[in-house]
Amino acid sequence: MSLVLSEDQQLLKDSAKAFVDQNAPVSVLRGLRDSKDAQGYDQNLWRQMLELGWAGMAIPEAYGGFEFGYGGLGVVLEESGRTLVSSPLIATVLLGASAINELGSDAQKSEFLPQVVSGELLLALAIDEKPHHRPCRIETSAVKSGEGYVLNGCKTFVLDGHIANKLVVVARTAGAIDDRAGLSVFLVDAAAEGVSINRSWMVDSRNSAMLSLNNVKVGADALLGAEGDAYTSLTRVLDIGRIGIAAEMLGSMQQAFEITLDYLKQREQFGVLIGSFQGLQHRAAEMYSEIELCKSAVRAALAALDDADKNDADIAEFASIAKAKLSEVATLVSNEAVQMHGGIGMTDEYDIGFYMKRARVAAAFLGDALFHRERYASLNGF
Amino acid sequence: MQAIAHLEDFRQETRAWLEANCPASMRTPMVDAEVVWGGRNPTFVNPESKLWLERMAEKGWTTPTWPAEYGGGGLSKDESMVLAQEMSRINARPPLNSFGISMLGPVLLESGTHEQKSEHIPKIVRGEIRWCQGYSEPGSGSDLASLNTKAVLDGDDYVINGSKVWTSYADKADWIFCLVRTDSDVPKHAGISFILFDMDTPGVTTKPIQLISGMSPFCETFFDDARAKAANLVGGLNNGWAIAKRLLQHERTMISGFGLAGSQGDRGGTTSTMDSVERAAMHYRGDTDKISDPGLRDEIAKFKIDSAAFALTSQRSTEESKQGQGPNATSSMLKNYGCELNKRRYELLLSSLGSQALGWEGEGFASDEIAVTREWLRSKANSIEGGTSEVQLNVIAKRVLGLPDMLSLVQK
Numbered sequence: 167m168s169l170v171l172s173e174d175q176q177l178l179k180d181s182a183k184a185f186v187d188q189n190a191p192v193s194v195l196r197g198l199r200d201s202k203d204a205q206g207y208d209q210n211l212w213r214q215m216l217e218l219g220w221a222g223m224a225i226p227e228a229y230g231g232f233e234f235g236y237g238g239l240g241v242v243l244e245e246s247g248r249t250l251v252s253s254p255l256i257a258t259v260l261l262g263a264s265a266i267n268e269l270g271s272d273a274q275k276s277e278f279l280p281q282v283v284s285g286e287l288l289l290a291l292a293i294d295e296k297p298h299h300r301p302c303r304i305e306t307s308a309v310k311s312g313e314g315y316v317l318n319g320c321k322t323f324v325l326d327g328h329i330a331n332k333l334v335v336v337a338r339t340a341g342a343i344d345d346r347a348g349l350s351v352f353l354v355d356a357a358a359e360g361v362s363i364n365r366s367w368m369v370d371s372r373n374s375a376m377l378s379l380n381n382v383k384v385g386a387d388a389l390l391g392a393e394g395d396a397y398t399s400l401t402r403v404l405d406i407g408r409i410g411i412a413a414e415m416l417g418s419m420q421q422a423f424e425i426t427l428d429y430l431k432q433r434e435q436f437g438v439l440i441g442s443f444q445g446l447q448h449r450a451a452e453m454y455s456e457i458e459l460c461k462s463a464v465r466a467a468l469a470a471l472d473d474a475d476k477n478d479a480d481i482a483e484f485a486s487i488a489k490a491k492l493s494e495v496a497t498l499v500s501n502e503a504v505q506m507h508g509g510i511g512m513t514d515e516y517d518i519g520f521y522m523k524r525a526r527v528a529a530a531f532l533g534d535a536l537f538h539r540e541r542y543a544s545l546n547g548f
Numbered sequence: 549m550q551a552i553a554h555l556e557d558f559r560q561e562t563r564a565w566l567e568a569n570c571p572a573s574m575r576t577p578m579v580d581a582e583v584v585w586g587g588r589n590p591t592f593v594n595p596e597s598k599l600w601l602e603r604m605a606e607k608g609w610t611t612p613t614w615p616a617e618y619g620g621g622g623l624s625k626d627e628s629m630v631l632a633q634e635m636s637r638i639n640a641r642p643p644l645n646s647f648g649i650s651m652l653g654p655v656l657l658e659s660g661t662h663e664q665k666s667e668h669i670p671k672i673v674r675g676e677i678r679w680c681q682g683y684s685e686p687g688s689g690s691d692l693a694s695l696n697t698k699a700v701l702d703g704d705d706y707v708i709n710g711s712k713v714w715t716s717y718a719d720k721a722d723w724i725f726c727l728v729r730t731d732s733d734v735p736k737h738a739g740i741s742f743i744l745f746d747m748d749t750p751g752v753t754t755k756p757i758q759l760i761s762g763m764s765p766f767c768e769t770f771f772d773d774a775r776a777k778a779a780n781l782v783g784g785l786n787n788g789w790a791i792a793k794r795l796l797q798h799e800r801t802m803i804s805g806f807g808l809a810g811s812q813g814d815r816g817g818t819t820s821t822m823d824s825v826e827r828a829a830m831h832y833r834g835d836t837d838k839i840s841d842p843g844l845r846d847e848i849a850k851f852k853i854d855s856a857a858f859a860l861t862s863q864r865s866t867e868e869s870k871q872g873q874g875p876n877a878t879s880s881m882l883k884n885y886g887c888e889l890n891k892r893r894y895e896l897l898l899s900s901l902g903s904q905a906l907g908w909e910g911e912g913f914a915s916d917e918i919a920v921t922r923e924w925l926r927s928k929a930n931s932i933e934g935g936t937s938e939v940q941l942n943v944i945a946k947r948v949l950g951l952p953d954m955l956s957l958v959q960k
Contacts, residue, residue: 170871546826
């Protein structure tokens with residue numbers, strides 16, 4: 167398992183960087199926010215990303231993808247994180263497609279994954295029900311009814327919920343709240359009767375929604391995986407998501423750090439550059455060191471996903487190392503970025519605030535640093 | 549393909565040789581007392597250590613990648629990696645622990661003359677000469693380049709006067725690699741030379757320093773008209789600072805290894821039954837399924853996650869330098885982070901053991917508990933020796949991040 171990028175991955179990273187720099191600067195996100203864009207992402211930009219093959223990066227060739235691995239998807243997420251690109255890459259590609267790929271039957275994968283690659287299908291994962299991520303704290307119920315099921319419940323923090331065609335809903339078919347057993351995953355049509363979706367306006371100006379399900383009837387074919395037995399595969403899907411988000415955070419934190427470093431080399435006070443002050447230099451050097459550790463944690467986690475010798479327990483550990491570390495350092499770097507910019511860092515006109523806002527949302531999504539440290543301790547028997 | 553086939557052959561040969569030649573007791577975890585330092589008057593607590601050193605030195609495998617011309621193993625990087633893997637497969641101990649190998653040798657090979665290499669390298673490989681490092685002085689710690697030990701040419705010799713401090717194991721060393729001032733009329737970095745001489749030279753005396761841990765691994769070293777052969781000046785007159793910096797990079801790479809779990813070193817981190825902080829915490833708190841104090845549990849998890857990410861970073865740095873050159877600016881980052889991790893480890897062990905980690909000697913405390921106390925104190929030097937953490941941060945800020953150097957705190 168190598169921790170340096172392969173030649174192909176490096177080429178992909180370079181071309182993704184060039185594309186993002188040219189077509190998707192932070193001003194795109196700012197524009198979406200200021201116009202309260204109905205979709206919350208730039209559709210023209212997304213079409214170009216589809217043409218570049220980004221949606222099919224980690225999808226097997228058998229289902230219309232390019233089988234370039236999570237290492238490939240990871241570098242694309244990292245580069246898109248540098249300019250805070252808002253696109254269906256996370257909700258549809260990283261989470262939705264992974265859920266279908268990990269849980270779905272061959273027929274479901276054959277039907278839906280090619281639609282993800284082509285861009286016809288937008289997905290959203292609906293799991294959290296409370297302000298804190300706890301994957302087994304599921305009250306949303308799915309009750310067997312005739313050939314199918316009837317779903318009831320509420321979901322929050324559903325990324326891209328209001329633009330998705332289909333929702334990947336985690337529900338309980340058996341067991342009590344917090345039980346691992348009894349979890350099931352359903353693919354629910356967003357237009358189905360009883361589905362109501364309300365967009366949430368988030369601090370990071372990215373897409374999120376609240377979802378309520380009132381007696382929503384679905385067929386037996388809506389079930390992804392075995393009834394009541396989704397926990398293991400769902401955990402893997404969440405770990406893929408956590409690692410992908412960590413890759414995105416890696417890009418965002420590097421960019422925020424580089425912007426700050428540039429500022430330290432330009433801003434003068436007391437007749438000298440502020441970057442010559444040891445009080446700032448040591449903090450910058452510590453951030454650099456932490457970011458180096460973050461790079462290694464993300465590279466290792468992505469490589470583990472692509473390594474057939476790694477089992478679910480290995481992946482879980484890599485995912486929690488990466489998400490815990492990246493959530494912690496993203497918070498540190500974005501706070502320091504604003505502080506080191508001084509007054510200008512507090513203005514909306516300057517971009518650095520966008521990085522702090524996104525860092526918080528990404529840190530909380532699919533488990534914050536505390537969640538993943540607790541999980542790491544449990545995984546390691548202490 | 550040919551290269552791969554060759555490596556596979558090499559692996560099989562190496563495996564067979566190790567099977568035949570590595571004594572049974574050399575395949576058990578190293579204990580502090582049995583670490584082999586070599587030298588003119590070597591101590592072998594375990595007689596098999598001697599046999600193991602001789603066999604490995606005979607093949608040059610104490611220094612696998614050094615040129616065979618000077619007694620080294622002459623292995624390629626790939627072959628030496630295979631050797632390391634095969635040694636680790638049978639848990640073979642390192643045959644020799646030596647500042648000659650980890651610090652002096654690499655720079656001597658880079659900058660020494662053929663005569664200097666011929667004289668000194670084979671003895672390092674075979675562990676015949678034990679080296680110490682004459683860098684810091686009472687008035688020159690972080691500001692190393694202000695050093696004041698003078699060397700004046702007199703015929704074929706330099707006559708050396710002054711003193712060094714924090715010389716590790718100077719009282720046990722045979723030779724010293726030493727920074728001396730050979731020109732006082734130029735900027736401080738430009739008047740330093742790097743010279744080698746015998747510790748038995750008349751005029752050289754040493755005095756151990758007792759540390760807060762109760763141990764005395766360091767000495768004060770005094771030079772009173774000590775004569776060193778001019779032929780043993782390495783890298784050219786007044787060019788010592790470049791050599792010194794290069795050597796510090798090797799040293800920092802070595803010290804950063806202390807942050808890696810299970811690593812062996814002379815600077816702390818070798819206690820055996822306390823290897824797992826989380827197990828120690830559960831044991832001493834009487835917990836069974838998990839650490840009952842959520843604060844301590846979170847801190848230990850954070851420490852373990854940082855340690856894992858650090859180990860991955862060391863691995864990545866090795867992979868990257870394999871594609872490029874030797875130690876680079878990241879060695880400062882790794883040194884600094886590794887030391888801080890080791891210090892955190894001992895603080896967490898102290899929290900975990902409670903009052904059992906607060907004994908000094910005598911009844912009521914097991915030897916591994918006393919060792920934690922002593923190593924905790926020892927670990928405080930990790931972020932001082934080989935350049936303080938603050939100096940490392942200066943180096944990162946200036947060399948890696950390119951921040952302006954208004955105060956000239958980092959030596960050019």
